[in-house]
Amino acid sequence: YLNSYMHKAWLGPSSLCCRTPGAPVSAAGLRFVSNAAPEDNRSPIIESTEEYKYVERLIPSSRIPTPPKHTGPTPSGWIPPADSPPSLPYMIRRSRMHNIPIYTDVTNSNRKLTLIRKVEGDIWALEKDVRQYLQEVTGKELPTQVNEVTMTLKVKGHFDKELKDWLVSKGF
């Protein structure tokens, strides 16, 4: 079972003894040479490129990776967007991290807002649909604000969960 891996881990660092010596120290340029030639008395340094693959694993990537193909919802609750965008007069893109762009805001600890960003196309149709959907869900007429310059929609109150589920069910 797990008995042998401790052994393997211990053998790891000591296996570097049996290598042929590589280029001399002065080529590496790491040690500060103050005298004429003290390096000849010291043992050489081995250079190798075999373990560099472990270093490459440690370098962080600068791009956000595309998520792997999932059919349906994942265990963590993330649902991938539909393959073809739905045929509606508006479109809501996913964020950089592949999530639905709905955010909540609280100002003065009592003013709640829900913000829908990254809208394209006919915002007024989206606003009508959102108002109608929230009317069915809550039974209240909620004030909304459309900003045509930034293409965002604000709704009074916290409705991020409901709106996210609704948008995901539409296929955005």
Add this chain to the structure above:
Amino acid sequence: MSFPKKPGGKALDVLQNLPRITLANLRPEPGARQTEKRRGRGQYGGNRSGRGHKGERQRGNRPRLGFEGGQTPFYLAIPKYGFNEGHSRRPQYHPLTLKRLQYLIDLGRVDPTQPIDLTQLVNARGVTIQPLKRDYGVQLVDEGAEIFAAKINIEVQRATEGAIAAIERNGGVITTSFYDPISLDILIKPVPFFVRGQPIPKRMLPGENMLPYYTSADNRGYLADPDKIQQARLALAQKYGYILPDISKDELYHMLAMRKDIRQIFFGLSPGWVVNMPEKKILKPTDEKLMKYYSS
């Protein structure tokens, strides 16, 4: 789908057809602005101007906050107790929920086919560790244990029992190991460390107060006995009521069994080595004394 973006939309159309906007045409929405109460200007803003009748209230001479008229105030009556004493010397562990870990795996930010290390988590931007704020690493919390479904080999600094159970139930391996602050700083940001040109240091062992935690098999400590860990796995499976899957028959057994050496910071790289990133080389010492020091 490409929607032609008309900047401004309907608002711009309206603006173009209505007369020119001037200061005379603008007005706020009714009810949006509330006029302020101007004190000292007659009827209800005047008379005493909201200051009350005589005394310290009207004369603006009230005592300090917390004064209770001579009675020993609350903040002096309660005796001191060192709740927060030494708070800046306590080790902190950033919590990582199993739900967040599952989310990172689902979005492809963390690779479950490789051993998951703190470096991998930080590279995926899943957690942010600040070693200068007495962070000693990451702790695995069992929120989201019901939805967790990934077979991984993970190494954290602390873990709750429920989290250990959730990972082992799915056929994974979890280890808790200790990193002293210098090793942690190197582990989180390996590239700036390699650029410095210093040899990889050896990881220090935990201090007396943390040694019992990392030598006990219940916490899956890296200094614990492997046999005892196996027994602890079986005991936990019985306690939480699941069948412990046999990892030795797994195809990824080699990856799941990979564990770091006690003095190793990175997988595959030993202490004492210098990494040369521009030339993609690793320099290893062969001097006896150095070898003895680094492999002690």
